[in-house]
Amino acid sequence: MRPLEHFLSSAESCEDEMIEVMMGMIRIPAIAPENGGTGEGPKADYLMERLRGFDEVRRMDVPDVTDPSVLRPNILARKAGRKPGTVWIVSHMDVVPAVDLDAWDSPPFEPVLKDGRIYGRGTEDNGQAVVSSLFASRQFLSEELQGMSLGIALVSDEETTSEMGIAHLLREGCFSEEDVIIVPDWASPRGSRVWVAEKSLLWLRFDVVGKSVHGSTPHKGVNALRASARFMTDLMDVLERRFPEEDSMFNPPFSTFEPTKCSSTVDNVNTIPGTHSFCMDMRLLPSVDIDEVVKVAEETAKRHSLAGGASITVTEIQRNLSGRPSSTSSKGFGALLKAVEKVTGTSPVASGTGAATCANFFRLAGLDAYGWQFGGGTLHGPNEHVTLENLMTDCKVFTALYYELCLKG
Numbered sequence: 001m002r003p004l005e006h007f008l009s010s011a012e013s014c015e016d017e018m019i020e021v022m023m024g025m026i027r028i029p030a031i032a033p034e035n036g037g038t039g040e041g042p043k044a045d046y047l048m049e050r051l052r053g054f055d056e057v058r059r060m061d062v063p064d065v066t067d068p069s070v071l072r073p074n075i076l077a078r079k080a081g082r083k084p085g086t087v088w089i090v091s092h093m094d095v096v097p098a099v100d101l102d103a104w105d106s107p108p109f110e111p112v113l114k115d116g117r118i119y120g121r122g123t124e125d126n127g128q129a130v131v132s133s134l135f136a137s138r139q140f141l142s143e144e145l146q147g148m149s150l151g152i153a154l155v156s157d158e159e160t161t162s163e164m165g166i167a168h169l170l171r172e173g174c175f176s177e178e179d180v181i182i183v184p185d186w187a188s189p190r191g192s193r194v195w196v197a198e199k200s201l202l203w204l205r206f207d208v209v210g211k212s213v214h215g216s217t218p219h220k221g222v223n224a225l226r227a228s229a230r231f232m233t234d235l236m237d238v239l240e241r242r243f244p245e246e247d248s249m250f251n252p253p254f255s256t257f258e259p260t261k262c263s264s265t266v267d268n269v270n271t272i273p274g275t276h277s278f279c280m281d282m283r284l285l286p287s288v289d290i291d292e293v294v295k296v297a298e299e300t301a302k303r304h305s306l307a308g309g310a311s312i313t314v315t316e317i318q319r320n321l322s323g324r325p326s327s328t329s330s331k332g333f334g335a336l337l338k339a340v341e342k343v344t345g346t347s348p349v350a351s352g353t354g355a356a357t358c359a360n361f362f363r364l365a366g367l368d369a370y371g372w373q374f375g376g377g378t379l380h381g382p383n384e385h386v387t388l389e390n391l392m393t394d395c396k397v398f399t400a401l402y403y404e405l406c407l408k409g
Contacts, residue, residue, distance in 0.1 A: 004403050007139045008343070011392070011399050014135050018391060019113060021050060022131045026111040026120035030094045032160045033067040040093040040156045044073035047093070047154055050134060051077045053141035060172070062156070062164040072156035072164040076174060077137070079406075081145035085178030087332075087405050088151045089136070089398055090358050090369075091129035092158035092165065092185065095122035096380050103382035116388050123386040125379035129184040130154060132391055136398035140407055147409025148180065150402050158185070158358055161318060166358040170365050180332030180405060181369040183359040184394060187376025190346050191393070194336060195371030197325035197352035198360040199250060202282040202290055203317040204297055206231070210310040212266070212274030221272045225265050227310035228276040232259055235280075235300050242296050243288050250352035255284045279317065283354030286322040320356055323363025330368050331405070339400035340372065344393060348372065372397075 028046055031037025044059065051057050054077040061071035073093075078086060098108035098121045106112045111120035120127075133152045140150055153174075157165035175181065186195055208231065210222030239257040246253045260281045265273035284290060294316060301312040327333060328350045340348050353371065362369035374397070375390035 001408070004400060007399050007403055008396050010139050011135060011395050014138070015388065015392060018131050018135050018395070019118065019388070021134070022118055022123065022127055022386070022391070023111040023113065025127055025130065026118070026122055027109060029109050030122070031097055032094055032157065033064050033070050034160060035097050037097070039064060039070045039072055041071055041073055043093050044075060044154070047075065047130070051075070053138070054078055055080045060169065062168050064164060074156055074165060074169055075154040076151065076169070078149055078151040079137070079141055079145060081147050081149040081406050081409065083147050083409055085176065085180065086149040086151040087180045087402060088153050088175065088182065089129070089133035090153040090155065090166065090181060090183045091133055092126045092155050092358065093130065094156055094159045095125065096159050100382045105383055108384070117385040118388070119383055119385040121384055123384055124187070124376050125384070126158070126185055128373065128376070128386045128391055128394060132184070132394035133398055136395050136402060139399050140402055143407055145406045145409070147406045150406045155358065162358060162361060166361045170361060175362070175367060177367060179367070180335070181359070181362050181367060182332070182336060182398070182401070183357050183369055183371045184373040185357040185359070186353050186355040186371050187373035187390070188348070189375065191340050191344050191372060191374040191397070192346055192348050193351040194333070194348045195353045195355070195359065196328060196333070196350045197249065197286070198322055198356060199255070199283040199285055199352070199354040200288065200290055200322040201318065201320040201356040202284060202293060203279060203319070204282070204294070205277060205279045205315045205317055206301065207277045207313045207315065208275065208310050210274050213272045215270035215272055218272050221274070222309045223272045224276040224310055225273045227304065227308045227312070228278060230308065231301065231304040231312060232278060234304065235297060238300050239293065239296060243284070243293065245285050245287050247285050247287070247352070250285065250354065252354070255282065255288055256354060257282050283356070290319055290321065320360060321364065323360050325352070326363060326368035326370055332368060333370060335401055335404050336370055336372060339397045339404065342400050343396045344374065
């Protein structure tokens with residue numbers, strides 16, 4: 001059996017092709033229909049062409065719940081080993097929309113290679129994982145695997161509900177308790193953390209209805225934007241006071257309550273807006289009761305409705321409960337730590353995150369899953385990029401992991 005160094009060197013020699021695949025992939029927007037896109041189909045087609053050499057490649061298309069004419073694809077590629085279980089590296093193909101276009105130095109879906117970085121929407125989230133896992137797996141497709149099977153999963157719908165992505169695959173029984181599951185979808189500096197737990201996620205929408213009038217006579221109407229601003233500010237203060245718990249395992253160690261998406265109001269300056277809506281993204285420590293958070297939000301909305309004259313309604317968009325933490329004494333956790341230490345020299349620590357990745361769906365299903373990625377920090381922002389160092393480091397770590405658990409056994 002050839003030593004690990006042979007396979008690490010082989011991975012390094014793939015850098016030019018990794019760049020080519022990454023840039024080709026970024027040119028294909030993969031945005032959910034509910035976010036104004038047409039899904040991941042063309043990107044899945046592109047990646048299917050680059051999955052030759054596996055023993056089995058399954059594509060499972062799921063009709064979109066908001067537009068059934070759009071199919072949301074999921075791909076499972078696997079090479080069989082002699083021992084039970086599969087080492088899966090799970091990545092997602094969908095991306096968030098590109099916002100703040102004026103803040104981008106180049107068009108988000110026209111990738112640019114500059115100063116050792118590839119710029120474009122989806123490069124870090126989750127192109128870094130897609131490309132690194134693809135090229136790590138390639139190192140072993142012509143080998144006889146004495147250990148576990150080797151697999152990569154490319155899924156849809158992670159940026160919205162995951163119901164047509166990883167949740168669908170779990171319902172279909174595509175994974176087992178014998179599997180080792182790695183989800184590289186949340187990075188840490190120098191790869192210093194392995195994510196074994198996640199916060200719960202809660203998304204709420206608040207619809208504020210007042211009365212629109214001419215801008216010169218605001219006393220005759222109810223300014224929905226003013227009411228919304230007052231309510232939003234108070235709600236954040238109330239939630240932070242009511243749910244102050246901290247847990248040092250998580251980063252940050254407290255629950256977060258952040259306003260994000262909001263509606264436009266009026267197109268002209270001299271009209272008092274009669275409606276306004278905004279959403280909040282809440283990442284809650286596992287100890288926090290989601291139902292209690294919703295109750296506090298509704299009570300605060302009712303209080304402001306009675307006091308300010310504007311009607312405020314609360315709608316729950318999405319909730320994901322936090323699964324139990326993944327074991328830190330499992331074979332998979334130990335092998336991942338060994339691979340990270342071998343390649344980077346870093347000894348990562350078990351931590352929790354609020355990222356709401358595919359890993360939590362495995363935990364909710366009773367399976368251990370581990371998040372790890374090297375570097376990062378530009379996802380969802382303008383000028384999102386991946387450094388070639390981070391891309392290659394991930395590839396080499398996953399190569400070392402496959403070597404240990406699949407090739408050697």
